[in-house]
Amino acid sequence: MFKAQHSGQTHLFIPGPTNVPEAVRQAMNVAQQDMRAADFGQLTLPLFEGLKKVFKTMGGEVMLFPGSGTSAWEAAITNTLNPGDKVLMARYGQFSTLWVKMAEMLGLEPIVVDVPWGAGVPWKEFGRILGRDKDDEIKAVFVTHNETATGVVSDIEAVRRVMDECFHEALLFVDGVSSIGSMDFRMDQWGVDLAVTGSQKGLMMPAGLGILGVSQKALEASKTATMRRAYYDFADMRAFNKDGYFPYTPPTPLLHGLRAALGLIEAEGLEAVFARHARLAEGVRRGVKAWGLDTVAEHHSLYSNTVTAVRVPEGVDAREVLRIAYEELNASFGSGLSRLAGKVFRIGHLGSFNEGMTLTALSLAELALVKAGARVPLGAGVAAASNWFAHGAAAPGVMAVAAE
Ligand SMILES: *Cc1c(COP(=O)(O)O)cnc(C)c1O
Numbered sequence: 001m002f003k004a005q006h007s008g009q010t011h012l013f014i015p016g017p018t019n020v021p022e023a024v025r026q027a028m029n030v031a032q033q034d035m036r037a038a039d040f041g042q043l044t045l046p047l048f049e050g051l052k053k054v055f056k057t058m059g060g061e062v063m064l065f066p067g068s069g070t071s072a073w074e075a076a077i078t079n080t081l082n083p084g085d086k087v088l089m090a091r092y093g094q095f096s097t098l099w100v101k102m103a104e105m106l107g108l109e110p111i112v113v114d115v116p117w118g119a120g121v122p123w124k125e126f127g128r129i130l131g132r133d134k135d136d137e138i139k140a141v142f143v144t145h146n147e148t149a150t151g152v153v154s155d156i157e158a159v160r161r162v163m164d165e166c167f168h169e170a171l172l173f174v175d176g177v178s179s180i181g182s183m184d185f186r187m188d189q190w191g192v193d194l195a196v197t198g199s200q201k202g203l204m205m206p207a208g209l210g211i212l213g214v215s216q217k218a219l220e221a222s223k224t225a226t227m228r229r230a231y232y233d234f235a236d237m238r239a240f241n242k243d244g245y246f247p248y249t250p251p252t253p254l255l256h257g258l259r260a261a262l263g264l265i266e267a268e269g270l271e272a273v274f275a276r277h278a279r280l281a282e283g284v285r286r287g288v289k290a291w292g293l294d295t296v297a298e299h300h301s302l303y304s305n306t307v308t309a310v311r312v313p314e315g316v317d318a319r320e321v322l323r324i325a326y327e328e329l330n331a332s333f334g335s336g337l338s339r340l341a342g343k344v345f346r347i348g349h350l351g352s353f354n355e356g357m358t359l360t361a362l363s364l365a366e367l368a369l370v371k372a373g374a375r376v377p378l379g380a381g382v383a384a385a386s387n388w389f390a391h392g393a394a395a396p397g398v399m400a401v402a403a404e
Contacts, residue, residue: 011331013361015148015178015307015348017200017207020257024204027260028253035252041244043255048241050262054180054203054270055195055213057187063237064258065210066251069177069198072210073102075232076173076194080221083107085139088129088170092154093117093147094337099175103142106227111138117340118298120147121154127162130170140171146179149337150296151309151346153183160191171218177201180211181265182277182306182350193218202306204264204351205257264352274305280349280358281305283388287362287381291369296344306350307334310365311343316374318345325368333365355389 012019034040051062065071081087090113091097103110111129115122121143130138141163146153156174163170171193176185180195181202187195195213199205214222214234222234236247265273285303288295288310296309312318318336322345325331334346347361362381369376 006330008330011329011357011360011364013347013349013357013364014332014334015201015346015350016198018202018204018348018351019353019357020206021204021261021264021352023264024257024260028206028257030253030256033252035246035250043252043259044241044244044246044250047255047258047262050259050266051211052213054185054262054265055187056185056189057195057213057215059188060195060213060215061219061238061241063212063214063234063241064246064250064255065212065232065237066208066248067210067232068200068207069175069196069210070098070102071232072196072198072212073099073175074106075210075212075229075234076196076214076218077103077106077108078225078227078229078232079234080171080194080218080225081108081139082226084109086111086137087140087142088126088138089113089142090115090122090126092119092121092152093144093149094340095148095175095177096142096144097338099142099144110142116298117150118152118296118302120152120302121156121159123155123158123162126159127165130163130168131166133166133168136169138168138170140173141168142173142175144175145185146176146183146304146306148178148304148307148334148346149309149340151304151307152297152302153179153304154302156190156192157186164191171221178304178306178350182273183304184274187213187215191215193221199254199258202350203258204261205254208251208254209258277305277350277353279389280353280355281308283355283358283385284308284347284349284362286384286388287366290380290384291366291374291376293376296340307346307348309334309336309340309344309346312345312369312372313374313376316369316372318342320372321345321365321368321374324371325364328371329364329368331361331364331368333361333368358389359385 199209200207336344
């Protein structure tokens, strides 16, 4: 479908791919180069070190696979597990659901805990299940750190704690595709064995790199794991990576982009990047509250700082809100996925994002909501977020702007 002609900026407020900073885009505009040249490692070796800082790992290694985040999921599984292995997983949104599906397709035997979409990882239930598993039959625990479908962040530290409390030996797999680089992630401290991300979310790049943090324990497991793998084999990758090369043709423009993106993160400061995401996300949530709408996240402790899933009022179709935003306002928001279709739209506020973009997202969202028939007080969301940005709190009275 073609959009009507628009002038001016096209607005991308989806939780990935995210907006690519101009410096990163320029950095990718390079001539093709010799990937076997003696000095190729000068480009690549610092990328591994830079990513280790973002993953917060000293002991682990980082690998870059051509592919998207999903390819890194597959690499993590096939390199460290065996066909028929029992693994512990939970479903609380579309991405955690898809990970279960992949585990089944690859021949694992997932023990699945289903919780409502809007809840986080059921770590207490995980603790009970792991505690009963006296013979360590469960080989891995999988957690989606930030469930992009629901805007829910889960407590990885709590999962690690319940694993440690029963001295469980399982590997800990964490999907950090929409958190790593935007929200605090502590691979070593949380004892994460396989940390998965992709290039097109917090790292502010186009899709094309599946990025994996691998602990020493996971590397050890990879030496005996019997699942079939070829393209995504760790051993091949490590043998070449140690000198900065790849076992096959790497997407060199993306590597240049990654260098620029890591440079931006380092210049701003990783903790400052997290603080910015927290500040902008709080602005979005205050805006949503001022509309009188709810988030999908069930509790404030579960609020994601990279994506907010907003429930539209009864009688309004979220698909219509998205259509109007796209066709009439030149703005893309994330759709409600799977069982949330029609009920929810999502605002992505991660990566290269700032106050101006946050306020634009809120103003266009409320416009689309009203055009789609929602009784939302125009300007209320923007005012609430502006007050938060200006004063660190909403000024009294601002929230009271009456619905028409
Ligand atoms: C985007 C996303 C994925 C999928 O990554 P792709 O890069 O699209 O393969 C997986 N998990 C989460 C949490 C995501 O946000």
